[in-house]
Amino acid sequence: MNxxxxxxxxxxxxxxSGGRTVGRKLAEQLGVKYYDKAIVQGLTEKYSLSIExxxxxxxQEKSTWWDExxxxxxxxxxxxxxxxxxxxxxxxxxxxxxxxxxxxxxCVVAGRSAFLIFRDYPNRLNVFIQASTEHRIERLxxxxxxxxxxALDILDEVDEGREAYLKRYSDRSRYDTRNYDVVLSxxxxxxxDAVAVIMEFVNRQK
Numbered sequence: 739m740n741x742x743x744x745x746x747x748x749x750x751x752x753x754x755s756g757g758r759t760v761g762r763k764l765a766e767q768l769g770v771k772y773y774d775k776a777i778v779q780g781l782t783e784k785y786s787l788s789i790e791x792x793x794x795x796x797x798q799e800k801s802t803w804w805d806e807x808x809x810x811x812x813x814x815x816x817x818x819x820x821x822x823x824x825x826x827x828x829x830x831x832x833x834x835x836x837x838x839x840x841x842x843x844x845c846v847v848a849g850r851s852a853f854l855i856f857r858d859y860p861n862r863l864n865v866f867i868q869a870s871t872e873h874r875i876e877r878l879x880x881x882x883x884x885x886x887x888x889a890l891d892i893l894d895e896v897d898e899g900r901e902a903y904l905k906r907y908s909d910r911s912r913y914d915t916r917n918y919d920v921v922l923s924x925x926x927x928x929x930x931d932a933v934a935v936i937m938e939f940v941n942r943q944k
Contacts, residue, residue, distance in 0.1 A: 739863040739919075739943045741768065745844045746862040747936075748852035750912055753896045754874030754889075757867030758848055759929045760922075764936055765846040773839055774848040829907050853917050854908055863943075864917060865936060869924040 739745050747764065751757020758774060765772035833855045839845055840859065847856075853864040869877075871893065878889040904912050915921050920939055922932050 739861055739940060741844075741940055741943070743861050744840075746840045746852075746856050746859055747846045747940075748856055748862065748864045749846060749848040749867060750853050750865070750918070751848065751867035752869060752874060753893060754877045755867045755869040755924050756877065756929050756932075757924075760867055760932045760936075761846050761848040763929055763933045767933055767937060768844070768846070768940075770844040770846060771839070772846045772848070773836075851904060851907070854904065854910065863919050863936075863940065865920045865922070866912075866915065866918040867922055867924060867932065873925050 739747070747761075747768075749757055749761035749764070751760070761774065762772045829851065832849075832851060836847060836849075836852060836855050839847070840856070856862045856864075871890075874893055875886060875889045878884065878892060879886065882889070884892075901912055904910065910917060920936055922935060924932065927935075
């Protein structure tokens with residue numbers, strides 16, 4: 739990745755690993771925009787749904803999640819619509835939003851499908867931020883003030899949902915390290931440490 743030209747850095751992260759903070763701090767260090775909730779906010783404007791509703795729909799394992807979305811958006815859909823939208827419509831909307839953002843300027847994008855969307859982008863860096871289950875649980879407990887059991891349930895649900903979401907549109911697993919240029923474990927590393935490692939890698943690129 740050449741940081742002297744327009745670039746995209748994607749941050750895929752496990753919930754509770756601190757990856758979102760790493761992405762935001764990395765963007766600040768590079769002096770570029772950071773996009774995370776901007777993706778679902780774009781979808782919110784398109785379908786007049788809350789961020790929570792969209793995230794819940796996207797994480798569902800069943801293949802009929804688009805049917806539920808349609809039911810909530812009947813007032814926005816054309817009464818004369820002849821063809822039912824495909825189940826990939828939401829993913830395609832995300833893709834278009836992300837590609838539009840990247841066309842405008844260099845950016846850091848955090849999201850479970852960003853590395854897939856930008857796989858053919860010539861000047862990009864894919865990063866995966868992970869941590870042990872215990873580390874993630876401890877972080878969730880401190881951040882949300884919940885019990886150990888509740889934190890574990892949340893991790894299981896989110897991990898399964900994110901993996902299922904990606905596999906709807908590809909034959910890849912988000913845990914396959916071949917998807918990424920840099921993979922970091924946060925167990926013995928602060929967010930600032932992680933940013934420093936990524937920056938060192940970036941600065942070595944021609």
